Amino acid sequence: MTRRSVAVLFVLGLVATACAGDDGGSGSATTAGPTTTSNQPVRGGTLVVAISADPGGLNPAITTSGATHTAAELMFNGLVSLDENLTPQPELAERWSVENGGATYRFTLRSGVTWHDGQPFTSADVKFTFEQMLLRFHGRASASIGSNISSIDTPDATTVIFRFKGPYAPLLQQLNVTEAPILPAHVYAGAADVRTHPANNAPVGTGPFKFVSYQQGTEIRVERNPNYFKPGLPYLDAVVQRVIADAAAISALERGEVDWIWNVPGPDLARLSSNSGFTVLETASNPGGANCIMTITFNLDRPIFADVRTRRAIFHGLNRQQFLDQILFGAGAVATSPISSGIPFAHSPVTLPAFDAAQANTLLDQAGWRRTGTATRVAQGVAGVADGTPLAFTFAHFPAFSSYGELVRQQLSQVGIEVTQRPLDPPAFSTTVFGQDDFDTGIISYCNATDPEIGVRRMYDSAQIGSAAFSNASHYRNAQVDTLFQQAATQVDPAARTNAYRQISQTVAQELPYIWVVETVGVRAHRANCSGFAPHTGLFAEAAFCRA
Amino acid sequence: MNLGYLVRRLLQVVPAVGAIVVVTFLVVHAAPGDPVAAIAGESGNDAYYSFIREKFGLDQPLWRQFVTYTGNVLTGDLGNSFVQGRPVSQIILERVPATMLLMVTALVISTGFGIVLGAVAARRPFGMVDLTVATTSLVGYAVPVFWLAQLAVLTLAYRWGWFPIQGMTDARASYTGWAAFFDVAHHLVLPALVLAAGELALTARVTRAGLLEELGKPYVQSARAKGLRPARVLRSHALPNALLPVVTIVGTRIWLFFTGAVLTETVFAWPGLGRLLLNAISSRDHPVLLGMVLVIAFAVVLVNLITDLVYAYLDPRIRYR
Numbered sequence: 001m002t003r004r005s006v007a008v009l010f011v012l013g014l015v016a017t018a019c020a021g022d023d024g025g026s027g028s029a030t031t032a033g034p035t036t037t038s039n040q041p042v043r044g045g046t047l048v049v050a051i052s053a054d055p056g057g058l059n060p061a062i063t064t065s066g067a068t069h070t071a072a073e074l075m076f077n078g079l080v081s082l083d084e085n086l087t088p089q090p091e092l093a094e095r096w097s098v099e100n101g102g103a104t105y106r107f108t109l110r111s112g113v114t115w116h117d118g119q120p121f122t123s124a125d126v127k128f129t130f131e132q133m134l135l136r137f138h139g140r141a142s143a144s145i146g147s148n149i150s151s152i153d154t155p156d157a158t159t160v161i162f163r164f165k166g167p168y169a170p171l172l173q174q175l176n177v178t179e180a181p182i183l184p185a186h187v188y189a190g191a192a193d194v195r196t197h198p199a200n201n202a203p204v205g206t207g208p209f210k211f212v213s214y215q216q217g218t219e220i221r222v223e224r225n226p227n228y229f230k231p232g233l234p235y236l237d238a239v240v241q242r243v244i245a246d247a248a249a250i251s252a253l254e255r256g257e258v259d260w261i262w263n264v265p266g267p268d269l270a271r272l273s274s275n276s277g278f279t280v281l282e283t284a285s286n287p288g289g290a291n292c293i294m295t296i297t298f299n300l301d302r303p304i305f306a307d308v309r310t311r312r313a314i315f316h317g318l319n320r321q322q323f324l325d326q327i328l329f330g331a332g333a334v335a336t337s338p339i340s341s342g343i344p345f346a347h348s349p350v351t352l353p354a355f356d357a358a359q360a361n362t363l364l365d366q367a368g369w370r371r372t373g374t375a376t377r378v379a380q381g382v383a384g385v386a387d388g389t390p391l392a393f394t395f396a397h398f399p400a401f402s403s404y405g406e407l408v409r410q411q412l413s414q415v416g417i418e419v420t421q422r423p424l425d426p427p428a429f430s431t432t433v434f435g436q437d438d439f440d441t442g443i444i445s446y447c448n449a450t451d452p453e454i455g456v457r458r459m460y461d462s463a464q465i466g467s468a469a470f471s472n473a474s475h476y477r478n479a480q481v482d483t484l485f486q487q488a489a490t491q492v493d494p495a496a497r498t499n500a501y502r503q504i505s506q507t508v509a510q511e512l513p514y515i516w517v518v519e520t521v522g523v524r525a526h527r528a529n530c531s532g533f534a535p536h537t538g539l540f541a542e543a544a545f546c547r548a
Numbered sequence: 549m550n551l552g553y554l555v556r557r558l559l560q561v562v563p564a565v566g567a568i569v570v571v572t573f574l575v576v577h578a579a580p581g582d583p584v585a586a587i588a589g590e591s592g593n594d595a596y597y598s599f600i601r602e603k604f605g606l607d608q609p610l611w612r613q614f615v616t617y618t619g620n621v622l623t624g625d626l627g628n629s630f631v632q633g634r635p636v637s638q639i640i641l642e643r644v645p646a647t648m649l650l651m652v653t654a655l656v657i658s659t660g661f662g663i664v665l666g667a668v669a670a671r672r673p674f675g676m677v678d679l680t681v682a683t684t685s686l687v688g689y690a691v692p693v694f695w696l697a698q699l700a701v702l703t704l705a706y707r708w709g710w711f712p713i714q715g716m717t718d719a720r721a722s723y724t725g726w727a728a729f730f731d732v733a734h735h736l737v738l739p740a741l742v743l744a745a746g747e748l749a750l751t752a753r754v755t756r757a758g759l760l761e762e763l764g765k766p767y768v769q770s771a772r773a774k775g776l777r778p779a780r781v782l783r784s785h786a787l788p789n790a791l792l793p794v795v796t797i798v799g800t801r802i803w804l805f806f807t808g809a810v811l812t813e814t815v816f817a818w819p820g821l822g823r824l825l826l827n828a829i830s831s832r833d834h835p836v837l838l839g840m841v842l843v844i845a846f847a848v849v850l851v852n853l854i855t856d857l858v859y860a861y862l863d864p865r866i867r868y869r
Binding site: 053054196200258427432 | 579580581582583597599628629631632633634639642643646698701702705706709712713714715716717719720814815816817819820823824827830831832
């Protein structure tokens with residue numbers, strides 16, 4: 001065959017494949033089993049999922065990276081799972097008891113569970129995972145459980161006992177697949193460094209799907225686990241997770257190239273919601289963190305923020321509803337409390353400063369910030385601030401949060417405050433704000449997680465002032481609040497915990513070390529011919545199916 | 549070809565690449581942002597971060613980190629990725645085929661079609677074809693590649709469905725053989741065209757200008773006087789001489805294909821080195837970042853050498869000593 005013939009065939013082939021087109025926009029099916037018009041599960045098919053970032057590794061026990069957890073959690077389980085109300089449900093553990101006033105937790109493991117390679121799941125796997133992975137490398141686990149655990153005992157193959165130094169209330173909220181996925185001891189045993197073990201890119205788990213392949217930067221492919229311990233599950237034959245940027249993901253969903261996306265950009269929300277070919281879901285839980293609140297932090301070490309009247313005035317000067325409408329396109333809610341409404345037992349609405357420019361101006365005048373006409377206010381008799389100093393400060397933010405910075409700057413200019421945006425990419429932001437304390441104000445997505453002990457305490461506890469990311473950025477110090485957090489962590493009685501968190505919320509709502517702007521939600525979307533998703537958990541496709 | 553010249557040029561690659569690596573090492577470590585925060589993620593405490601810092605040798609003085617890194621590079625060890633924990637060389641090699649496929653295809657398109665368009669335009673200067681080529685070239689050269697990519701996605705892929713929106717292969721099917729070939733080819737068309745657009749325009753303009761200059765020279769007049777057809781005069785006599793500047797342009801601008809690939813791969817979710825580079829920057833994965841700079845620097849220097857050699861091959865008047 002001549003070179004010219006080959007070239008002609010190549011071009012014809014391109015034309016042929018181009019003209020073939022694809023299966024079109026909404027409503028097209030994945031490969032599926034029998035057609036049914038009811039909502040009865042259908043077996044078979046491949047679910048194609050768009051993920052925004054390559055995970056780099058598939059071991060969720062050694063990292064809190066959202067990308068890794070998104071990609072990997074379908075292959076694992078936790079001792080428990082959390083339902084939509086954050087109530088623990090049996091998973092790898094079929095029952096448990098809390099003893100010694102909450103200092104001891106005894107779990108009875110489910111029998112007959114096997115790893116994807118056929119080996120039996122035992123208590124040794126739980127002990128190994130916690131001691132060699134979670135408590136060493138998982139940031140949240142090591143900071144919370146790790147600081148309080150005394151020992152993990154395994155008297156037999158189906159019993160695990162967690163012994164703490166004292167009563168530890170939040171443990172059951174930290175044992176799902178996101179906070180404590182369980183990995184196989186027999187695979188990693190003897191490894192010099194679990195972080196570099198090859199199984200981190202070819203994982204073995206107990207989850208509804210088992211590993212098939214991982215093409216770095218392209219996709220992760222998993223297939224149905226026929227020996228999954230939940231009878232009848234999963235329904236899908238396979239899940240393919242494709243690495244696609246968010247902007248391309250929505251187009252890929254609409255053209256039928258993917259079936260599920262993890263994030264719907266705000267401008268596309270209304271269009272997608274009104275299209276019957278797609279279903280949009282909102283959830284406060286994300287693989288990288290749950291119940292997140294966009295929070296403006298003051299640097300309380302800066303004299304201009306020392307007076308609570310100034311902080312309250314800034315709060316009054318912000319129209320938080322506008323943030324929700326313009327930036328989030330209505331997805332989420334204006335924060336009504338320092339603790340997320342996604343943690344019902346700890347959330348209690350408190351009175352937060354409402355948007356009121358007149359009140360903001362009054363408070364600023366009282367605090368000594370004088371304004372002439374529409375000029376920026378200047379200090380006159382403000383403690384610790386030289387007279388004539390303008391009320392001007394910088395606002396640090398991730399580049400992705402620039403819209404928040406714009407709105408803050410616009411809104412506060414109305415009350416005579418000059419704000420300068422200071423975009424910093426995440427590693428630089430972490431170093432500047434938490435490591436060096438070199439900032440005036442900033443906005444942070446603080447994720448409260450599934451228990452305040454995990455994601456809220458670090459914001460207010462004076463012992464959490466340090467260089468760790470997402471710690472106490474404002475450098476807030478209140479001994480009473482510290483004591484209340486300690487009480488809440490060591491009280492197993494839910495009512496006592498609720499009371500402690502209510503007092504904390506009321507106190508910080510008065511002292512305003514932060515401005516709690518909006519509670520954010522994850523907005524997912526999938527093709528309408530698919531159903532059965534559980535978006536609040538990493539095992540989101542455990543019971544999912546797609547009809548033809 | 550003078551072998552001594554070739555050896556000298558090859559030896560020059562070492563200090564050039566070495567200097568680039570030194571500068572990059574210093575710049576990377578001077579940039580704000582602690583890689584420990586990126587490695588360890590949020591929610592850790594100070595003790596955990598200290599543990600991570602020590603584990604990755606980031607608690608060592610900068611000069612010691614540099615000495616360690618340089619020593620490893622000289623033995624072919626580019627270190628392990630902070631994020632993935634795997635050898636950097638392995639990670640880079642996995643992505644090379646996809647980027648090479650994209651870049652080579654774009655290079656062939658831009659050079660081949662650029663020369664053809666330039667020649668067509670030069671046949672009738674300032675005619676309709678010439679003006680059309682000139683205008684299109686100007687637009688293609690001026691439009692940012694990321695904007696062109698988005699436009700291509702929105703129209704050719706999303707609106708009309710002629711091409712896939714993302715990826716290198718179809719996620720739903722596992723093709724083999726010729727089916728796999730055409731699947732990849734189908735996915736390759738848009739990103740390759742987008743990446744080729746800017747350089748195609750420049751190549752067309754340079755070819756046109758070179759041809760017009762050659763067509764005015766006495767040897768061309770002689771060829772015409774001998775009765776040769778105009779097309780043959782252009783193709784066999786003028787064009788080879790007009791290609792010399794094109795070779796130089798293509799060779800010295802080949803690095804632009806890589807920067808364009810970074811943007812193109814992001815828009816089209818093409819799994820190549822460009823996206824790896826972006827991820828390494830955002831996650832402060834220093835070993836991967838340094839490894840990629842090393843590879844890119846070496847490649848660019850090598851391509852420049854090849855350009856010089858090709859130039860000498862095309863022009864017998866040029867001899868390197």
